[in-house]
Amino acid sequence: MASVANQPLVFNAERDGLALEETSDKIDIVNVLKANLNRELCQAEKDIHEEATFDAGKDKCQFRQYEAACDRVKSFYREQHEKQTVAYNLKARNAFKSKTRAEMTVWEAMEKLNTLIDESDPDTSLSQIEHLLQSAEAIRRDGKPRWMQLTGLIHDLGKLLFFFDAQGQWDVVGDTFPVGCAFDERIIYPHTFKGNPDHDHEIYGTKNGIYTPGCGLDNIMLSWGHDEYLYHVVKDQSTLPDESLAMIRYHSFYPWHSAGAYMEFMDEKDEMMLAAVRAFNPYDLYSKSDDVPRVEDLKPYYMDLINEFFPNRVVRW
Numbered sequence: 001m002a003s004v005a006n007q008p009l010v011f012n013a014e015r016d017g018l019a020l021e022e023t024s025d026k027i028d029i030v031n032v033l034k035a036n037l038n039r040e041l042c043q044a045e046k047d048i049h050e051e052a053t054f055d056a057g058k059d060k061c062q063f064r065q066y067e068a069a070c071d072r073v074k075s076f077y078r079e080q081h082e083k084q085t086v087a088y089n090l091k092a093r094n095a096f097k098s099k100t101r102a103e104m105t106v107w108e109a110m111e112k113l114n115t116l117i118d119e120s121d122p123d124t125s126l127s128q129i130e131h132l133l134q135s136a137e138a139i140r141r142d143g144k145p146r147w148m149q150l151t152g153l154i155h156d157l158g159k160l161l162f163f164f165d166a167q168g169q170w171d172v173v174g175d176t177f178p179v180g181c182a183f184d185e186r187i188i189y190p191h192t193f194k195g196n197p198d199h200d201h202e203i204y205g206t207k208n209g210i211y212t213p214g215c216g217l218d219n220i221m222l223s224w225g226h227d228e229y230l231y232h233v234v235k236d237q238s239t240l241p242d243e244s245l246a247m248i249r250y251h252s253f254y255p256w257h258s259a260g261a262y263m264e265f266m267d268e269k270d271e272m273m274l275a276a277v278r279a280f281n282p283y284d285l286y287s288k289s290d291d292v293p294r295v296e297d298l299k300p301y302y303m304d305l306i307n308e309f310f311p312n313r314v315v316r317w
């Protein structure tokens with residue numbers, strides 16, 4: 001008996017008893033299946049590479065080591081955690097709305113920011129312009145959309161506040177957290193909140209405080225600083241999408257996007273925003289160990305990008 005293996009593998013419609021039309025239908029189906037399979041394989045491959053790629057420098061677990069951080073970082077957070085109160089936040093927000101502090105382009109703002117050394121940051125000794133370019137370049141390298149590259153480039157420009165109305169660095173840099181409800185244990189150095197006047201407040205000191213579960217993060221007052229300030233500037237003066245605005249507004253809200261605190265206040269929209277903020281975070285954090293960018297070489301590319309999303313060029317800060 002001829003073994004199946006010896007039979008020719010060529011498909012013969014007549015021999016196999018199939019009408020021609022039926023055969024071409026079957027071939028169509030096979031082609032569709034093949035195309036689908038191919039698409040799935042490509043997607044799977046993409047998913048594998050979806051996680052941001054960083055090759056240089058430190059291991060991921062070597063970032064944000066606050067217990068081992070130097071005194072400069074520790075005393076920064078003590079001061080911030082003692083002074084960020086509801087009363088201070090209301091005052092800072094009113095002051096922000098009351099005037100325009102400066103008018104300049106995004107690139108000029110980056111240059112102005114360059115002299116600031118961030119006291120809260122245990123992971124970088126580079127200048128701010130270098131950090132911004134490192135983040136943007138890492139996003140560009142991974143083939144992410146242009147709006148996200150620009151988000152990387154500008155995300156810390158809110159630190160300009162330091163040169164305007166700030167009382168120090170404690171109301172400009174560092175991680176953020178909600179005020180008006182109990183301070184969560186998942187915020188770094190949680191014990192330092194004991195010195196905050198709101199800590200034992202009869203309403204602000206309770207779990208939900210002045211908020212209700214599901215109220216949405218847009219309705220939560222986060223400690224005042226560079227995120228919230230830049231969010232307002234960019235929202236009104238650029239064409240960047242909501243995901244970009246969320247990346248800017250919440251990128252320092254580590255207790256939420258990385259430690260899982262305050263989830264009960266989220267609404268439906270925040271679920272999508274959380275995914276965006278989480279996708280952005282590695283580019284902000286881990287790019288700190290990448291090569292130092294060559295500012296002048298990169299400038300032409302980023303000038304085009306800035307002009308694409310800031311139609312008026314000169315920004316009111």
Ligand SMILES: O[C@H]1[C@H](O)[C@@H](O)[C@H](O)[C@@H](O)[C@H]1O
Pocket residue numbers: 118120121122156173174175176251252253254
């Ligand atoms: O020290 C850093 C730095 O100030 C960043 O700009 C901020 O986004 C981080 O949350 C913080 O940990």
Ligand SMILES: [Fe+2]
Pocket residue numbers: 155156226251252
């Ligand atoms: Fe930041």
Ligand SMILES: [Fe+2]
Pocket residue numbers: 131155156284
């Ligand atoms: Fe940053």
